[in-house]
Amino acid sequence: MLTDNDRILKERAAQLAASSVAEQQGELIELVSFSIGREKYALMVDEIREIQPVTEVTPVPSVPGFVRGLMNLRGSLLTVLDLHEFLSVKRPGMRDASRVIVLASDELDVGLAVREVFDLVRIGAASILQPLTIPDGIEPRFLQGMLTDLTLIINAQAILMDPRMIIDDGHGQLAHTRSGTDGEVG
Amino acid sequence: MDPEKARKLANLFRAEVKDHLAALSDNLLALEKQPEAATSKSAVEEIFRSFHTLKGCSRALGAKGIEVICHRLEDQFSQIRSGKRAIDPGLVDLSLKGLDAVRGLQETEIEVPETDPRVQEFLGLVSVALGGSPRPPSSPPRATTTTPAQAPVPTVSMSAPVVEETLSSKPPDPKTIRNPPPSDATKQVADESSPPEKASIPPPPCRGESARPAVASDARGISIPKAQETIRVAADKLDSLMNRVGELVISKIKTDQRLQDIQAVVSSVGRCSNSFVTLQAQVAHTIGERLTSLREWQAMTKALRSLEQRVTILERDFGSDIARMSLVSRDLEEDVRNLRLLPFSELVGSFHRMVRDLARELGKKVALQVEGGDTEVDKGILEGLRAPILHLLRNALDHGIEPVEERAQKGKPREGCIILRASHRGMRFVVEVSDDGRGIDIERTRLRAGELGLYSRERLAQMESADLIELLFRPGFTTASRVTEISGRGVGMDVVAERMTRLNGTVDLQTTLGRGTTVCLSMPLTLITTQALLIRSGSQMLALPTASVERTLELGKDDIRTVDNRQVLLLNGQPVLLVSLERVLDSTKSRKLTSDSIRALILSDGARRVALVTDEIVGEQEVVHKSLGKQYARVRNVSGATILGTGRVVIILNPHDLIRNALGLKHADSDTVTSGHETRRVLVVEDSYGTRTYEKEILESAGFEVFTAVDGLAALDVLAHQPVDLVVADIEMPRLDGISLTRRIRENLSYAKLPVVLVTAMESSEYRKAGLDAGADVYVLKQDFDQEIFLHMLRNLTARS
Numbered sequence: 001m002l003t004d005n006d007r008i009l010k011e012r013a014a015q016l017a018a019s020s021v022a023e024q025q026g027e028l029i030e031l032v033s034f035s036i037g038r039e040k041y042a043l044m045v046d047e048i049r050e051i052q053p054v055t056e057v058t059p060v061p062s063v064p065g066f067v068r069g070l071m072n073l074r075g076s077l078l079t080v081l082d083l084h085e086f087l088s089v090k091r092p093g094m095r096d097a098s099r100v101i102v103l104a105s106d107e108l109d110v111g112l113a114v115r116e117v118f119d120l121v122r123i124g125a126a127s128i129l130q131p132l133t134i135p136d137g138i139e140p141r142f143l144q145g146m147l148t149d150l151t152l153i154i155n156a157q158a159i160l161m162d163p164r165m166i167i168d169d170g171h172g173q174l175a176h177t178r179s180g181t182d183g184e185v186g
Numbered sequence: 187m188d189p190e191k192a193r194k195l196a197n198l199f200r201a202e203v204k205d206h207l208a209a210l211s212d213n214l215l216a217l218e219k220q221p222e223a224a225t226s227k228s229a230v231e232e233i234f235r236s237f238h239t240l241k242g243c244s245r246a247l248g249a250k251g252i253e254v255i256c257h258r259l260e261d262q263f264s265q266i267r268s269g270k271r272a273i274d275p276g277l278v279d280l281s282l283k284g285l286d287a288v289r290g291l292q293e294t295e296i297e298v299p300e301t302d303p304r305v306q307e308f309l310g311l312v313s314v315a316l317g318g319s320p321r322p323p324s325s326p327p328r329a330t331t332t333t334p335a336q337a338p339v340p341t342v343s344m345s346a347p348v349v350e351e352t353l354s355s356k357p358p359d360p361k362t363i364r365n366p367p368p369s370d371a372t373k374q375v376a377d378e379s380s381p382p383e384k385a386s387i388p389p390p391p392c393r394g395e396s397a398r399p400a401v402a403s404d405a406r407g408i409s410i411p412k413a414q415e416t417i418r419v420a421a422d423k424l425d426s427l428m429n430r431v432g433e434l435v436i437s438k439i440k441t442d443q444r445l446q447d448i449q450a451v452v453s454s455v456g457r458c459s460n461s462f463v464t465l466q467a468q469v470a471h472t473i474g475e476r477l478t479s480l481r482e483w484q485a486m487t488k489a490l491r492s493l494e495q496r497v498t499i500l501e502r503d504f505g506s507d508i509a510r511m512s513l514v515s516r517d518l519e520e521d522v523r524n525l526r527l528l529p530f531s532e533l534v535g536s537f538h539r540m541v542r543d544l545a546r547e548l549g550k551k552v553a554l555q556v557e558g559g560d561t562e563v564d565k566g567i568l569e570g571l572r573a574p575i576l577h578l579l580r581n582a583l584d585h586g587i588e589p590v591e592e593r594a595q596k597g598k599p600r601e602g603c604i605i606l607r608a609s610h611r612g613m614r615f616v617v618e619v620s621d622d623g624r625g626i627d628i629e630r631t632r633l634r635a636g637e638l639g640l641y642s643r644e645r646l647a648q649m650e651s652a653d654l655i656e657l658l659f660r661p662g663f664t665t666a667s668r669v670t671e672i673s674g675r676g677v678g679m680d681v682v683a684e685r686m687t688r689l690n691g692t693v694d695l696q697t698t699l700g701r702g703t704t705v706c707l708s709m710p711l712t713l714i715t716t717q718a719l720l721i722r723s724g725s726q727m728l729a730l731p732t733a734s735v736e737r738t739l740e741l742g743k744d745d746i747r748t749v750d751n752r753q754v755l756l757l758n759g760q761p762v763l764l765v766s767l768e769r770v771l772d773s774t775k776s777r778k779l780t781s782d783s784i785r786a787l788i789l790s791d792g793a794r795r796v797a798l799v800t801d802e803i804v805g806e807q808e809v810v811h812k813s814l815g816k817q818y819a820r821v822r823n824v825s826g827a828t829i830l831g832t833g834r835v836v837i838i839l840n841p842h843d844l845i846r847n848a849l850g851l852k853h854a855d856s857d858t859v860t861s862g863h864e865t866r867r868v869l870v871v872e873d874s875y876g877t878r879t880y881e882k883e884i885l886e887s888a889g890f891e892v893f894t895a896v897d898g899l900a901a902l903d904v905l906a907h908q909p910v911d912l913v914v915a916d917i918e919m920p921r922l923d924g925i926s927l928t929r930r931i932r933e934n935l936s937y938a939k940l941p942v943v944l945v946t947a948m949e950s951s952e953y954r955k956a957g958l959d960a961g962a963d964v965y966v967l968k969q970d971f972d973q974e975i976f977l978h979m980l981r982n983l984t985a986r987s
Contacts, residue, residue, distance in 0.1 A: 037969075037971075054875075054879075055833075056834060056835070056879075058726075058827070058834070058835040058836065058837065059726065059883075060814070060821065060824060060827075061821075061822075061823055061824060061837065062771065062772075062822040062823050062824060063818075063821055069835075070814070070827055070837075071835065072834070072835050074680075074683060074684050075683070075684040075685065075687025075688040075829065076687050077812055077814060077827055077829070077835065079814075092969070092970045092971055092972045093968065093969050093970065093971055094877065094880065094969075094971040095880065095973075096874070096876045096877040096879075096880035096881070096968075097876050097880065098874065098875070098876035098877075107816050108815065108816055108817050109815055109816075110815075110817070115876075165817050166817050166818075166819055167817060167820075167821055168819035168820050169819075169820045169821055169822040
């Protein structure tokens with residue numbers, strides 16, 4: 001039979017146990033998970049400006065393959081990227097897209113073409129694991145972590161700051177000529 | 187008269203009619219509002235004169251229907267003028283209907299006879315309104331009113347500037363209205379010297395002596411004669427001028443480069459000169475006695491110094507010339523830009539009418555006030571603003587202003603007020619649409635957002651008014667309780683926002699419940715627009731600045747020669763390189779040109795030319811040049827992009843790059859001209875929009891011609907009318923799934939042998955077996971999809987058949 005003391009102690013123990021779980025969890029992180037081809041990824045909510053359905057994407061000639069093209073987003077031009085191409089992910093699976101996740105950025109209007117967007121995920125910071133480093137996998141600097149179901153959390157900032165994002169063709173095909181005089185190539 | 191001249195005259199006529207209609211509308215509405223005002227007398231005078239003038243010129247051009255309508259109305263106003271009858275609202279209404287009729291009659295061809303049902307309908311209205319049968323108009327001799335070809339008109343070429351007179355108070359002089367003399371007197375009319383009051387250039391009959399009706403209006407919308415000389419210039423001439431100025435700017439940039447080159451030469455010469463002097467000192471020691479050599483050397487040094495001086499002076503003079511030229515070209519640019527400026531009031535005319543009609547329909551009393559009608563803004567911007575302002579006015583009328591009783595109950599004046607205010611604020615043009623109506627109910631917005639599921643209840647509860655107002659600009663949002671034909675259905679504010687973004691502008695909304703709403707549109711004063719030629723190359727629509735396109739042509743196989751393993755076109759004896767645009771943009775693509783008929787355009791950058799083969803010339807239009815985005819420092823061949831009126835994004839190409847790259851292409855694998863159809867046709871059957879467009883894209887860039895269907899039944903429909911070489915189908919689709927579709931294809935004698943590829947996410951072996959049993963050739967899983975392998979397989983499948 002439990003004395004009052006025992007009961008109180010037991011309650012207190014339970015409380016302490018509960019709070020340490022909460023401490024372990026740490027702050028709550030909100031993520032949006034999505035799929036590209038067969039793979040699942042996630043992005044932190046504050047790295048996302050908005051999510052839109054894909055309408056017509058107009059390809060741009062003479063740009064790197066990871067730029068799928070431009071989309072009309074309420075009258076302005078949004079650059080739509082193919083994340084797998086950008087990260088050199090060579091997994092099979094269709095790259096069809098139904099949604100664009102527009103990244104939060106003051107400077108650039110950029111979005112990722114994704115197959116499907118799943119729900120908002122709320123997890124404790126402590127539950128985020130280190131991503132597995134695989135040879136020929138995604139470079140670690142583009143990843144923030146991994147969820148327990150192996151969903152990779154993408155680092156949007158790293159993508160936005162990557163030098164490849166600035167598309168600069170120099171002076172065109174004949175880079176050795178000065179601008180103003182165009183040498184003919186026979 | 188040749189058709190070209192006739193067409194030009196008809197266009198001149200339409201422009202005239204448009205002006206008169208605008209002025210008539212303004213004057214009639216003003217008259218309706220305040221028939222007793224002091225200004226009403228001059229308004230009546232102007233109305234009479236407008237109808238009179240219009241009657242005259244429509245008669246001259248054989249626009250009988252318009253003539254008859256104007257004549258009837260002219261009669262009525264003549265009577266008012268002479269005091270025989272009073273102005274009554276019924277007459278104003280009738281006149282406005284007359285204007286509508288005339289507007290409709292000049293849209294296609296102008297020589298609509300009076301027997302036309304629209305004319306008769308109006309005449310019917312007239313007799314009802316006035317009682318008694320319509321009086322037949324006094325008809326001039328038959329021969330002269332049949333067709334414009336016979337009606338003698340002074341030959342006016344578009345280039346002759348027509349000087350307009352200011353509005354005077356002279357009574358209409360019947361002599362100066364050209365009653366057409368008999369038809370064979372065309373020459374006479376052309377030679378006839380103009381009536382003494384006018385300028386030396388014989389004006390078209392429309393001018394009469396009543397000059398262009400006044401444009402300026404004050405806040406109450408009443409016309410005030412503006413004493414200013416004006417010249418009418420075709421808009422595309424202005425655009426052409428703007429393009430020339432643009433090119434001048436480019437040339438100026440090149441000369442800046444020249445200056446830098448010269449500066450380099452100057453320093454070079456300077457260094458040379460210095461070395462020479464140093465060397466001379468050394469040489470003087472060694473040569474010593476060989477005086478002649480030393481003297482030669484000294485002469486050389488002196489010459490070099492002198493050269494240095496001259497080049498320095500050249501640099502200085504050239505520099506100052508360029509600086510001067512820069513100033514001039516900058517001023518020129520600004521002047522030309524100003525040419526395109528129009529007063530805001532140009533837009534407003536039709537709004538008065540719309541507000542009046544709509545208010546009547548809704549049974550509300552509303553007055554539209556315009557402030558800042560004189561404010562000038564670029565023509566392109568003005569045109570872009572028409573739709574958003576129209577939307578906002580409709581919203582204000584429909585949802586904003588309350589019905590008369592409700593206003594009375596609230597203690598507001600019975601007549602609602604909408605103010606349209608245009609102004610310059612710094613470097614921006616600002617338009618405000620204010621109403622003194624209900625205002626927007628923020629709480630209802632909050633509720634509605636909840637109903638639409640835009641945000642959770644908790645999130646919404648936290649939102650402040652500013653955030654909630656922002657929601658109004660989302661597509662599909664409306665707080666109107668019933669959907670109205672006029673502006674309900676949630677179509678409205680999001681369109682306004684989108685249009686404003688296209689103009690690089692912003693929209694802002696302020697509202698006070700019970701008091702009213704003000705929407706503020708703000709945009710930069712000038713718009714960067716170009717005349718562009720839209721073309722289709724492969725599956726892509728692209729744009730080129732019209733200024734760079736010399737001409738477009740259709741070629742046959744015989745027009746093309748092969749020189750040095752490249753294909754050229756002979757243009758006036760000069761060879762011009764012929765290349766497909768697709769290949770210039772992506773040199774890995776080699777294009778088989780079918781010989782039936784090749785469409786090409788000659789692209790020129792002033793110095794060199796290239797003939798580019800395209801699939802289709804879609805058309806010409808003015809586009810707003812948008813830069814691709816901050817992350818694009820430089821993209822080969824691309825100068826920017828634009829968003830068409832349809833919302834579609836189109837890439838604008840850079841002609842200089844295209845020409846340079848076309849000339850630089852390697853000879854081998856050049857485009858070859860062959861005959862017959864080589865393109866394989868694929869039918870993509872898939873219900874998901876994203877997947878369907880994705881498959882279409884990769885197939886088209888691989889050179890297939892793609893047809894699409896959203897499900898199996900639609901696919902059968904396509905197959906019945908369009909021969910294809912291959913079908914790519916999903917399995918899970920409504921109405922008829924992929925497996926059943928395969929079965930049906932195999933059962934049909936006409937295309938039983940058609941290769942069918944099932945592309946699906948259904949992994950189970952049962953489905954696979956069912957698909958293959960039904961007759962599919964291949965079963966591809968979306969999860970294992972590999973683009974290269976897929977395309978390779980399709981090529982094999984279609985090569986076989």
